[in-house]
Amino acid sequence: MSEDHIQRDAQLLPAAVAGIFEAHGLADPRDRAGTVRAARERAALALPGLAGEADAPRLAAAPFAGSMLVDALAARRDASPEALLAVTVELAELGFAPLQLTREALRAPSLAALPPALARATVLRVLLACAPLHHVSVWSRSGVGGVRCSAQAGGARPSAAARRVARAVLAEIPPEPGGEMRAFAIVRAGEPVAALVARAKRGGALRAGAFLAEAEGPLAAIEEREALLAGNAASERMLLQASERRLTRLGYDLHDGPLQDLLLLGEDLALFRRQLAVVLDGRRGEKLLGGRLDDLDARLLALESALRRISTSVHSAVLVTRPFGDALGDLLDAFAARSGIEPELECEGDLESISTSQRLAVLSVVGEALNNVREHGEASAVGVSIKLGRHGLRARVRDDGRGFDVERELLRAARNGHLGLAGMHERVRLLDGHCRVDSAPGGPTEVTLVLPLWEAPAAEGRSDVAGSAG
Amino acid sequence: MDIGAGIHETDGPGEGSGEVVRLLPVAVLVLSPDRSFRAASTMLLSRRGCSVLSAASAEEALERAAAEPVDVLVVELEEEAPAGLHAPAGLHARAAATARLIDAAGAGAGRRVAAIGVVVVGEADELGESIEADAGTAYPVLDKWGPFERLYQAVCDRDRARRLVRAERGDERAWPPPAFSRRAV
Secondary structure (H helix, E strand, O other): OOHHHHHHHHHHHHHHHHHHHHHOOOOOHHHHHHHHHHHHHHHHHHHHHHOOOOOHHHHHHHHHHHHHHHHHHHHOOOOOHHHHHHHHHHHHHOOOOHHHHHHHHHHOHHHHHOOHHHHHHHHHHHHHHHOOEEEEEEEEEOOOOOEEEEEEEOOOOOOHHHHHHHHHHHOOOOOOOOOOEEEEEEEEOOEEEEEEEEEEOOOOHHHHHHHHHHHHHHHHHHHHHHHHHHHHHHHHHHHHHHHHHHHHHHHHHHHHOHHHHHHHHHHHHHHHHHHHHHHHOOOOOHHHHHHHHHHHHHHHHHHHHHHHHHHHHHHHHHHHHOOHHHHHHHHHHHHHHHHOOOOEEEEEOOHHHOOHHHHHHHHHHHHHHHHHHHHHHOOOOEEEEEEEOOOEEEEEEEEOOOOOOHHHHHHHHHHOOOOHHHHHHHHHHHOOOEEEEEOOOOOOEEEEEEEEOOOOOOOOOOOOOOOOOO | OOHHHOEEEEEOOOOOOEEEEEOOOOEEEEEOOOHHHHHHHHHHHHHOOOEEEEEOOHHHHHHHHHHOOOOEEEEEOOOOOOOOOOHHHHHHHHHHHHHHHHHHHHHHOOOOOOOOEEEEEEOHHHHHHHOOOOOOOOOOEEEOOOOHHHHHHHHHHHHHHHHHHHHHHOOOOOOOOOOOOOOOO
16 A cells, blocks of 8 residues: 555545544534544554554554544443444444454543543444444442442343352352353452453354453553542541541530520629629719720620621531431430430431531520520420421420420520520411420420421433443 | 401490401501511411411512402511601601502402501600500501510501491491401411
8 A cells, every 4th residue: 555545544534434434423513523523633644663564554544433432432421232233343444453442442542531430331332333242240348248230231230140240259259151141340559359250242252352351451541540539538537527626616605605605704793783883873874884884895795796707617517427326326425424314315217318507406496495494494304306298397305494484584595695496486477387396394395396298309211220322 | 157258246245336357367567677677576476367478668568469368467667757747647648658568469459458557666766756556546556576475465456446447337339348368377
């Protein structure tokens, strides 16, 4: 083949490859000009290195065909197996052998840029499109000593036979000879971390093995990347938990330290006001000093409100990010540590399923009710009950303390700027629920919260198998 | 008995005039710039079986009144009385103006409603002589931090008075009230 012919073929092949993908709806024709130009430039750069090779133009264009295949599979997850088969057949007619195409696709830089789950699924779909396989799957160890399918292509669901083979591979038990099932271990740091299992089409076991062997390296890299990302995520979780613990402590420290000191200061100021009134009784300057004391009182009140807001917001920020059960457990533990009363807890239903706003409302109301019990109730027993049923959530905090006149105490607290349960009632109303306080001097006291059931809008296009590519 | 009609009129024993039995909760709109008062009064009125809305400003109150029916307005007016008017007169005038706007909002939303009852509240030291000056004046004026029982009683009285006015006038256009649905608490 003359140099001119080689150059001409190398320039023509990218457009032909792009045309095949476009014809089967696996590439956007609007991208053609830029994509083909870049492919031609890369082919021109590769050609000098392929001098003397019999099929230099195809070798130069093969990386482009491989990356087109990866891009198509990653972007068009709904592409039909028939379209994929047609593409590989037509590419083979152009001279791109399936094994070569697979090799190039698995080396494509765009594969390394995909998230691990999508990259894994794409590798399996490349294998299914190019190799004589019925189905192919990747398995990893599950936390309970078994194996779980992390991606699959072909077939409706992972088969029991594939699971058995995967278990054997991960246990480093030599596979039984014969049959159409092929399997490889994906090794990381000398340890099998995943198993690549495939069922070959009749008579294609040997050939299928060659394709699967090509996938071993890329899959190992994907497993490595996923492990690193998981390690990062675990570190982030630990940091987050540590900062949550610090925030929680800060919230309690604010509530129990400076806020209580401020209350005592307010009482001292009131005492001082009374003592001053006796000393000054009608003397000059009494009014002026009274005014100064009013100012100090107002500033103390503002400071106390600000600190209380900060304390509450610190708790709220933490509560949003934690599982409901943990947050509730901490709330009850903190109450028990401070009051010496071990609350009796009764829960029903999947409380982790409630919305974030509901979770905040429930925890705030329960927390506020427990605070009231601790500060004013003189109770010896406290019961907390949270039930999630078909119609909504009902939470109840009941104590056997001395009780109080609800209307008088709520108005008194509100007048002093302490919204307490009235503030919670406001929040709960925004969620279409209601909060009720029942008490009387002598007790008992019961705080009830009722919230309607909230359901998230149904998600579309959910897949049953993580990373399923089938 | 039509629950949806909300109110049922019966003949009182030994009297020709009707006693009105309420089947739906009294709908109260609390209009106050003071969040603490709004939160506390909303919770306490709800506890007593009222259906309560709250608003921090007149604009918000109008929005609420346009969306849901209101029987009684509990209003705290923060502005100073207009110059040249005695405090009680100014207070009542402003309360009446607010109530008219809220009535108009209800009418604008297509509801045939009787004029709403009004209870004025405020800080005791700011209200001065107008406080508790119900007798002979249009609206009761109460200390907002006073006993809640008084506020609740005033709300019930204004609701009853409002309905009796309509009954005595025999205004068939608005009596019985339209069968609107209202969420019970």
